[in-house]
Amino acid sequence: MGENLIRKIIHLDMDAFYASVEQRDRPELRGRPVAVGGARERGVVAAASYEARQYGVRSAMPSTTALRKCPELIFVSPRFEVYKEVSRQIRAIFAEYTPLIEPVSLDEAYLDVTNNLKEVASATQIAREIRAKILAETQLTASAGISYNKFLAKLASDYRKPNGQFVVRPEQGLQFVEGLAVGQFHGVGPVTAAKMNRLGIFTGADLRLQTAEFLQQQFGKAGQYYFAIARAEDHRPVVADRLRKSVGSETTFAQDLTELQDLLDGLQPAIAEVWEYCQRTGVLGRTITVKVKFADFQQITRSRSTVGPLASLAVLEHVCRELVEGLLPLPKGVRLLGASLSNLSTGEQALGTPPGGRQLTLAF
Template sequence: MTDVSVRKIIHIDMDAFYASVEQRDNPALRGKPVAVGGSRERGVVAAASYEARVFGVRSAMPSSTARRKCPDLLFVKPRFDVYKAVSQQIRAIFAEYTPLIEPLSLDEAYLDVTENRPGLASATQIAREIKVKIREATGLTASAGVSYNKFLAKLASDHNKPDGLFVIKPEAGLAFVESLRVGQFHGIGPATAGKMNQLGIATGLDLRHQTEAFLVRHFGKMGHFYHAIAHAIDNRPVRPDRERKSVGSETTFATDLFEWDELTDGLSGPITDLWQDCVRLQTTGRTLTLKIKFADFQQITRSRSFGSPIASEAQLTYLTHELLRTQLPLPKGVRLLGVSLSNLESTDGTVDQREIGRQLVIGF
């Protein structure tokens, strides 16, 4: 007998989204290795087409490294306004089926279709229809994962990329998890996977054999989560009102920065971009974080929390400069600076609204 309480969760992930949009809009790029991002020496790959991935090109890779791996790589400047417009088309398709949509980024989202607007019994049918409608509306392909919780649905969407559809039924969840390497689990990064390997935990089955107390002892509160997913359990709801935790902006420089004036000039762009986004989102924060990446890719962050939220761009600038001052003298040249706000609070439009105008995509 079917358990009517089992949820039906779909994870939709667009295939090489930014690069695919560029190939769609420019026929000369189709079938060729494409990287969206800056081609300059200090540039970073934002997204790579599947043709580029064959050569080992990946997002967040320095452009110089990507070009060494794929000498014929074609770089395209990102067009975030276009990506956002396409994302809104896709979101409208999701809304035809359910109001329970939890976007993770412009190109992926969770949908809870346990109860759905067309009244369809099959989540697999819904996922198949969504994929068809996305292709018809945008000319792009999406991969879909269907399961009874978010963890498994996301794993499933990765299983047959690109243009895939994979289903993990309730009776198959445990077996699917136990066969995976822990490094394939969403929520377990390379460092944690390495630590697990040192403890003799290489697969989902190995992880399941550990007690919850053991995992908490070695991994803190995340041990509870690891214990649950090893048993294919994930009770997190799909949250359409998913709360934003932070806003931030950063920039990579063409040459290393050393002097105070260079550094503060380098921060002006991220600070302005961050504040414009605060105005647009009607939010600000009590915790300021400065990110510094050095020429050798070593990275540090420094944070400071305040009794009241930051109230203007001028105050944000002053406090960021003061946080930077505490790190002087810097031991080596700086290739990237970033600034972010967390412990967010709604402002209801009362923040300083000077110098609004440029569109910004935060956290990309």
């Protein structure tokens, strides 16, 4: 792709995915506040329906806090195999339009439709068609952001949620970024946003006033990224599935975890996403790593390698459980947990299919 060619990127994000699947499959839950996760005293919310979100219930929130906010909240045990199957249906729809699909998790992905298999010139139309197909085939809604880079497409997909889409055209990018709070930027977490606020940086416009040198002094390597996104710049391509050095996922919790069962529950979504990647790509791995970040931001990892490639989800869960148990007794609360798989290998699957199709006239 030539450097002067403006990409057409779509970020597709399913709406309250886990909770929406449960409401779809159980009609008695429709229209009611639902949380996927453990209802125990020290359980954690894995996902919340929009009805629950109206009360302030959010993912990674302790169940006791969620119940205080919404006494009528209904807890449902997660069914990750079901969510993975629905995710496969959705990605099959993506593949009808482009081979350049970069999954982020079970419920979201980036698509590069600059050149697409349907030869549709408008990325907006493609997003609309994909969302309609998802609804027709899964009875679930999706939101989409359309823009010329991944950063803006991600921001745009949150702009009209749920069941909507929003476009940021090339001439609108800078103005769009300037008006947003830095805490809304993908890649700027709560801690970084608070530090920016202390430095007098509250909006994209404030961030743009800072020099690259100042941002690198304050934020290290991430400073260059912040300098670029303040100018609505993001040159990262959409990368189709390919063999990577490692695959992982992690979750930050609203309240520190201290009990073993809460740690295991909190790690389960990351384990599910890692295994889903393995199933979807045919990739296998031998080294399992659990990442832990404590309340004071101290970070540690614990790893174990198997003799041969990982054989099943059960083995992954078993090893992760033993690694977590090896951390006990905890010296302090845990604010983040992650799971990853490395020493990857693959069979005969051809990963990273190159883009095809002829170039089309740009039309957002």
